[in-house]
Amino acid sequence: MISFESVTKTYPGPRRAAHEVVAVQDTSFTVDTGTITVLAGSSGCGKTTLLRMVNRMVTPTSGTIRIDGDDIAELDPVKLRRSIGYVMQHAGLLPHKTVAENIAVVPRLNGATKATARDAVGRMLELVELPSDMGGRYPAELSGGQAQRVGVARALADEPNILLMDEPFGAVDPLVRAGLQQQLLDIQPELGTTLLFVTHDMNEALRLGHEIILLAEHGRIVQQDSPGQLVAEPANAFVEDFLGLNGMDQNLRTRITEDGRTLVVDSLGRPAGFLEQT
Numbered sequence: 523m524i525s526f527e528s529v530t531k532t533y534p535g536p537r538r539a540a541h542e543v544v545a546v547q548d549t550s551f552t553v554d555t556g557t558i559t560v561l562a563g564s565s566g567c568g569k570t571t572l573l574r575m576v577n578r579m580v581t582p583t584s585g586t587i588r589i590d591g592d593d594i595a596e597l598d599p600v601k602l603r604r605s606i607g608y609v610m611q612h613a614g615l616l617p618h619k620t621v622a623e624n625i626a627v628v629p630r631l632n633g634a635t636k637a638t639a640r641d642a643v644g645r646m647l648e649l650v651e652l653p654s655d656m657g658g659r660y661p662a663e664l665s666g667g668q669a670q671r672v673g674v675a676r677a678l679a680d681e682p683n684i685l686l687m688d689e690p691f692g693a694v695d696p697l698v699r700a701g702l703q704q705q706l707l708d709i710q711p712e713l714g715t716t717l718l719f720v721t722h723d724m725n726e727a728l729r730l731g732h733e734i735i736l737l738a739e740h741g742r743i744v745q746q747d748s749p750g751q752l753v754a755e756p757a758n759a760f761v762e763d764f765l766g767l768n769g770m771d772q773n774l775r776t777r778i779t780e781d782g783r784t785l786v787v788d789s790l791g792r793p794a795g796f797l798e799q800t
């Protein structure tokens with residue numbers, strides 16, 4: 523479990539400006555082990571800041587972040603970072619290394635032999651459904667979708683317990699994005715990884731999240747719920763707006779009950795998820 527306890531982050535303001543920038547203010551939430559939690563919200567609301575605090579690329583100004591109860595401030599930052607996978611928007615591959623070398627980076631840093639790292643590369647290419655001969659290519663020779671697959675393969679190569687993804691599919695076209703999302707949904711339960719996924723795209727959040735944390739300014743949590751619950755019972759107009767439900771007839775949100783489970787369908791006919799049993 524990852525827990526954020528009253529976490530605040532302020533950055534120094536722009537040069538010579540008097541005011542600090544409050545990126546995140548007093549935010550608390552928990553992420554269950556082995557689930558997909560999506561941090562959703564508009565640009566600038568603090569998503570990246572929250573994500574990068576988990577692997578200590580950003581240090582909170584105040585508050586505590588724990589992984590399985592341990593305060594991460596007391597863990598070795600290098601070890602911590604290597605035990606957590608990270609995928610960013612533009613895959614962030616090293617341009618002068620081949621695909622295979624890129625995927626092998628973290629296992630090698632963690633002390634894997636060349637042979638062990640080579641095995642990991644093979645397994646990872648298979649996992650993300652890239653042909654094994656792609657290992658010899660350079661990042662510039664890949665399509666956007668292929669590069670993101672390599673980014674995911676690299677992040678997972680040393681079998682991290684936690685995977686952080688920051689708008690990883692934002693720059694690829696919708697069809698490729700849907701394929702990448704589906705692949706992630708296939709891989710995550712197989713590996714049991716705790717996935718914290720950032721997006722400003724509500725459709726993506728609804729599709730991927732077991733749990734969605736919808737954020738407003740300064741990382742303020744507006745609602746944390748399952749996708750079904752969020753669509754069925756948006757906490758307020760902000761949530762409705764974000765879901766694109768605003769102004770729509772409430773009845774357009776259809777509920778279909780089957781085998782005692784209730785599926786919620788949003789106003790555009792997209793299944794948003796199951797309602798929690800109460």
Ligand SMILES: Nc1ncnc2c1ncn2[C@@H]1O[C@H](COP(=O)(O)OP(=O)(O)O)[C@@H](O)[C@H]1O
Pocket residue numbers: 533534543544545563564565566567568569570571572
């Ligand atoms: N390194 C930084 N220095 C100064 N301000 C920053 C820095 N990183 C982020 N910010 C500011 O903090 C706020 C939150 O940013 P960010 O976490 O990147 O949001 P998001 O990922 O949701 O777009 C924004 O106002 C942004 O301009």
Ligand SMILES: [Mg+2]
Pocket residue numbers: 569570571
């Ligand atoms: Mg961001």
